[in-house]
Amino acid sequence: MAVNSKREYERRRYEKWQARQEAARTRRQRQRVIAASVVGALVIGTGVVAAVALNQDDGAPQAAPTASDVAEPTPAPSLPARTGNGGVVPDPAAAEGRTWTGTLTTSVGVVEVELDGAAAPQAVANFVTLAREGYFDSTLCHRLVPSGIFVLQCGDPTATGTGGPGYSWGPVENAPADDVYPAGTLAMARVGNDAESMGSQFFLVYEDSTIPSDTAGGYTVFGRITSGLDVVQAIADAGTQPGTERPVQDVIIEGVEIQ
Missing domain, CATH: 1.20.5 (Single alpha-helices involved in coiled-coils or other helix-helix interfaces)
Structure with a gap:
């Protein structure tokens, strides 16, 4: 140079x-x-889960920047929208009131889940239907919140935080009365103060998080991580790209298998 x-x-x-x-x-x-x-509120922009962020800046002196500190953020990918289930809300009866098991294979590791069709029939019917038709395949987990609350947000095929399956549904199901979402929780995203705005976006909680309810209530809990929480934690530990809420390493859902 x-x-x-x-x-x-x-x-x-x-x-x-x-x-x-x-x-x-x-x-x-x-x-x-x-x-x-x-603490802010968990909201989704027309179909997105927006998570809360706590500013934990404690005033400690910061080191001089390195080249990686001042790197420009990677532009968000331009991906097409997708319609799920023909644009029709899945019938909650499809959840069959039972427990389902599933495997989310991602570009950074495998996450195994358990879905509670009895406690959250609409959410589970929705997730199972979309998963089985390949709706989540090749989608990017576009948002990571590493402070205040601790969530990784996925399920938007456009990776913009505003994408959905072409329909919305509600009301909120199985939200915790104390607003505490333990590590390993799977929950649905929705628009703030709108219980009828859920679609395809969901979030994985990787550390215990208190997420305040709003006028619509809490957030639909439809399952839990049974294996692979360490995969999500490793994504969080790596942090976000400068100037964005995107994980440092792109996290792509390669496929979802449900049984």
Whole structure:
């Protein structure tokens, strides 16, 4: 690299680092004004699970940036929308009121799940129907929340956080009365304050999380992880891409098998 080009690169990197420091100071000041810690609401934008984030900036001095710190975020993929079950809400009777088992094979590991068709018949019928027709195949888990609450969000074929199967359904089923979602929980995403807005997006809880209810109630719990929680935890430990909520390493659902 030429001397002038190298100096220009270092100058830009330092300016970005300064901007990050200033943003951190602004966040700390805002936190002191509104509360010691702030929890947002889990919402989904027209079909997405939006998870809560706690700002845990404690004011500790930050190290000077490295090249990876100032790297530009990877652009979100442009993927086509998909219609599930012909755009019709699956019949909850399809859950048969029983326990189902399933395997989510992802690009980073296998996650095995158990689905409770008795406690959440509509959610389980929906998930089983979509899984069996390959709706989730080759989709990207587009959102990771690594603080405040601890969830990995999947199920949007467009990877934008706004995609769905062409229908929505409700009401909320089997939400915890105490707003506590233990590690390993599988739950449905929905629009904030709208109990009839669930579609295909779901989230996996990898650490115990308290997610406040809103006017629509809590979030539909339809199953649990029985094996592979460590896979999800490893995704979370790697963090997110700079400036985004996308996991550092793309997490692609390669297929879902249900029995």
